[in-house]
Amino acid sequence: MGNILRATFFAAVLSPFTAWVCLEATKHRNASGPYMSWPTRWYILLAIGTVILQISLIERLRYHLRARAKGCLSAPCYPHKDPFLGLDLLIPVIRAFKENTVIYNFQRRFEKYGHTHWSIAFTDWTINTEDPENIKAILTNIDDFPIAGPRLHTVLPLLGSESIFASNGQAWHNARSMLRPTFVRDQIADLECFDRHISNLLRAIPRDGSTFDMQKLLLDMTMDSSTDFMLGYSTNLLIKPLPEARKFIQAFEYVSATMGRRGSTGTAFLPSRELDDQIKIIQSFVESYMVKALADGRKHARERKYVFLDAMADSGASMEYIRDQVLSIIIAGRDTTAGAISSTIYFLARHPEVVAKVREEVLELNEKNPSWEQLKNMSYLSNTIKEGSVNIAPLNSPPSHV
Numbered sequence: 408m409g410n411i412l413r414a415t416f417f418a419a420v421l422s423p424f425t426a427w428v429c430l431e432a433t434k435h436r437n438a439s440g441p442y443m444s445w446p447t448r449w450y451i452l453l454a455i456g457t458v459i460l461q462i463s464l465i466e467r468l469r470y471h472l473r474a475r476a477k478g479c480l481s482a483p484c485y486p487h488k489d490p491f492l493g494l495d496l497l498i499p500v501i502r503a504f505k506e507n508t509v510i511y512n513f514q515r516r517f518e519k520y521g522h523t524h525w526s527i528a529f530t531d532w533t534i535n536t537e538d539p540e541n542i543k544a545i546l547t548n549i550d551d552f553p554i555a556g557p558r559l560h561t562v563l564p565l566l567g568s569e570s571i572f573a574s575n576g577q578a579w580h581n582a583r584s585m586l587r588p589t590f591v592r593d594q595i596a597d598l599e600c601f602d603r604h605i606s607n608l609l610r611a612i613p614r615d616g617s618t619f620d621m622q623k624l625l626l627d628m629t630m631d632s633s634t635d636f637m638l639g640y641s642t643n644l645l646i647k648p649l650p651e652a653r654k655f656i657q658a659f660e661y662v663s664a665t666m667g668r669r670g671s672t673g674t675a676f677l678p679s680r681e682l683d684d685q686i687k688i689i690q691s692f693v694e695s696y697m698v699k700a701l702a703d704g705r706k707h708a709r710e711r712k713y714v715f716l717d718a719m720a721d722s723g724a725s726m727e728y729i730r731d732q733v734l735s736i737i738i739a740g741r742d743t744t745a746g747a748i749s750s751t752i753y754f755l756a757r758h759p760e761v762v763a764k765v766r767e768e769v770l771e772l773n774e775k776n777p778s779w780e781q782l783k784n785m786s787y788l789s790n791t792i793k794e795g796s797v798n799i800a801p802l803n804s805p806p807s808h809v
């Protein structure tokens with residue numbers, strides 16, 4: 408109640424001032440003719456500042472009222488030095504993105520200011536949460552937590568409005584039912600595709616004791632397997648990438664990093680020509696793979712039982728729609744999986760006793776590739792990967808709007 412009263416009080420007190428300063432700015436602007444005097448400029452600046460502040464207060468009040476209507480508990484607020492635009496928080500977050508320390512930045516903030524807390528970015532009030540119950544509620548109630556605001560602005564330019572990561576309501580249900588056959592047991596239990604790429608990864612690891620970047624190899628491996636899984640046609644980054652695959656991966660890395668930064672700093676609404684150009688490279692690469700994969704698929708029977716593209720092409724969906732869904736899954740499975748494996752390896756390197764136990768479980772396979780059932784029953788390995796992912800989250804979602 409305190410939060411609502413405070414926000415209402417400030418919004419109400421500020422309203423007449425906002426109205427007055429906007430009127431004054433308009434009057435001065437109309438009277439000043441083509442050359443604007445300094446007092447006019449100051450009035451206009453003051454009017455812009457006051458309107459921003461007013462929007463921020465109304466936004467905050469709207470959130471508090473909604474939270475109260477839903478019976479939510481109140482959450483602490485980040486102690487902003489700049490309570491209007493939140494620049495005091497945004498600048499360190501942008502710096503953390505540049506230094507690749509954004510996960511630590513978020514972790515420290517959650518430890519210090521609460522597992523669920525408010526913050527502001529460019530007048531946008533955001534609830535930040537790492538509370539598993541909150542995350543479960545958000546991800547399982549698409550109607551209560553639609554994809555909108557900064558979250559939508561982040562993914563829209565790349566994935567379009569009908570992708571599973573950008574749509575709500577019926578469009579989301581449609582995308583989901585189109586993608587569902589890709590994830591049925593028969594499909595994901597087809598381990599040959601993954602085995603091929605894991606073998607390429609193992610071959611790419613230097614044997615002469617030299618230093619190498621495991622995360623880079625893992626990212627190449629997950630891109631190779633994601634493209635193979637979705638298109639039946641791999642980028643082959645670990646073995647012999649074509650020049651267009653290299654160009655694609657550079658664009659993909661630029662776009663993922665930029666989208667992540669813009670999403671987390673509330674700047675996704677700003678136009679960016681560089682981002683648009685890189686997105687075009689990604690989209691045309693996926694389209695060219697789709698054309699190749701579809702042509703191949705029609706020439707000879709595929710090795711795999713089900714390839715998403717064939718089913719999509721038969722459904723009569725447009726090329727653009729198919730591309731957006733394919734790209735969504737490639738994005739969904741690439742950095743997340745590479746991140747989860749990287750974190751697991753990071754922790755394994757520091758816990759030899761866990762390595763010994765994982766090894767014991769793996770040796771039970773007698774040097775044979777595991778079947779799907781065997782993989783599912785390797786509980787120590789599975790829990791090790793889960794622990795690794797809990798300690799360093801493989802994904803931080805850009806904000807959703809309520």
Ligand code: HEM
Nearest residue numbers: 546571572583586736739740741743744747796801802804
């Ligand atoms: C360790 C690996 C992974 C992690 C940590 C992870 C995490 C997540 C999270 C947190 C979401 C919700 C995102 C949001 O709405 O903000 C999500 C959604 C999704 N993920 Fe994953 N993911 C992983 C691997 C994969 C893989 C390998 C695929 C597919 C090949 C995949 C496909 C999807 C899809 C399709 C959705 C959207 C579901 C929907 O809206 O109904 N994910 N994932």
